[in-house]
Amino acid sequence: MEKIFPITVLILLLLLFSGCMGNDQRIKKQYYPPTCGNDLCEDDEEYYCLDCNLSCKSEICNSKINIICENCTKNQKELLPTLFEHQNIIYSCLSYYYGYNPPRLVYHIITSNQGLNSCAKEEGCYISGGGFAERYQIKQGFIPGLREYGEYDVTKKKNVGFEVHEMSHIFTSYGLGEVPAWFTEGIAIYTESRISCHKDQVLSGKFDEFLNLYEKLKNSEVSLNEIAPFDEYYNTKHNSHIIGSLYFGALEREYGCNKECIAKILSSLHQYREECTSICFQNAKMNFPELINFSMNNNDLRIPLITNSIIKQKSEQIIGEDLSYLFNLLEITY
Ligand SMILES: [Zn+2]
Structure with missing residues (x-):
């Protein structure tokens, strides 16, 4: 017994010491953070490196869109081909409107979300x-479209709708990279409310609802804090959906910037991003964490090249007016 104890301790110490050695060796091995533009597609890079290719994950797929079913219901599965058809229409329509195509495949994932409320309106x-758009993919817990009275999800082929808002986020992200939250939400709401891609597409009324607030804000009947409180999702001072809608609403109503004019702003921002290489790109990533400084070119969607001041500058160039008043009114710093 007396001999076994010191031997056990010795073995334990040896094990501990060899463990430490292993760790030391791991620390010494140099760490290379994922880098866009080095012709390698490292872990997680498909989220933000345009030079990482994406491939079809299911058979409902072409070179533009891949509809993926993740634990979706039997009913949802039957409706996916119709959703695919519709989303291809939206894709072509937005390509025409934005003036560019997303450079990679867009994943559109449908899951069965059990927590939805049933429709309580007679008319449906x-x-x-709804759902999320994360740079290159849309995730929704339902099929977009018309839920009939009492239904929790779309159940009939004829009721399958068109998803414009989330697709707009994908176009913004792919064409402009990281942009201010108010901008991506504003243009998504503008697009789903104003851009008609198909006779069966139902335009959203959100934009006009928010637009009515603009007049009141301008006449100081309400404050910005009242109509656009803190945004918990984006952690911004004011609600991004509302600020964005008020911005594009004001462009339309106050500055006569119609659909064509807004398309020109989008296209000029896209062109700016495309041309922002070398010094322009180096400057844009200066204020970012070291990890991001390894990005070698503007194929990295994380670098925010399109800032508030670039949006202001490009919008002013297209509209031909100084927009300082509007930026100040909406408290968008530039
Ligand atoms: Zn959105």
């Missing part, structure tokens, strides 16, 4: 623009 409920 048109649901779209």
Whole structure:
């Protein structure tokens, strides 16, 4: 017994020491953070490196869109080909409107979300623009379209709708990279409310609802804090959906910037991003964490090249007017 104890301790110490050695060796091995533009597609880079290719994950796929079913219901599965058809229409329509195509495949994932409320309206409920759009993919817990009275999800082929809001986020992200939250939400709401891609597409009324607030804000009947409180999702001072809608609403109403004019702003921002290489790109990533400084070119969607001041500058160039008043009114710093 007396001999076994010191031997056990010795073995334990040896094990501990060899463990430490292993760790030391791991620390010494140099760490290379994922880098866009080095012709390698490292872990997680598909989220933000345009030079990482994406491939189809299911058979409902072409070179533009891939509809993926993740634990979706039997009913949802049957409706996916119709959703695919519709989303291809939206894709072509937005390509025309934005003036560019997303350079990679867009994943559109449908899952069965058990927590939805049933439709309580006799005439049915048109649901779209929910879920998430994360740079290159849309995730929704339902099929966009018309839920009939008492239904929790779309159940019939004829009721499958069109998803414009989330697709707009994908176009913004792919064409402009990281942009201010108010801008991506504003243009998504503008697009789903103003851009008609198909006769069966139901335009959203959100934009006009928010637009009515603009007049009141301008006449100081309400404050910005009252109509656009803190945004918990984006952690911004004011609600991004509302600020963005008020911005594009004011461009339309106050500055006569119609659909064509807004398309020109989008296209000029896209062109700016495309041309922002070398010094322009180096400057844009200066204020970012070291990890991001390894990005070698503007194929990295994380670098925010399109800032508030670039949006102001490009919008002013297209409209031909100084927009300082509007930026100040909406408290968008530039
Ligand atoms: Zn959105």
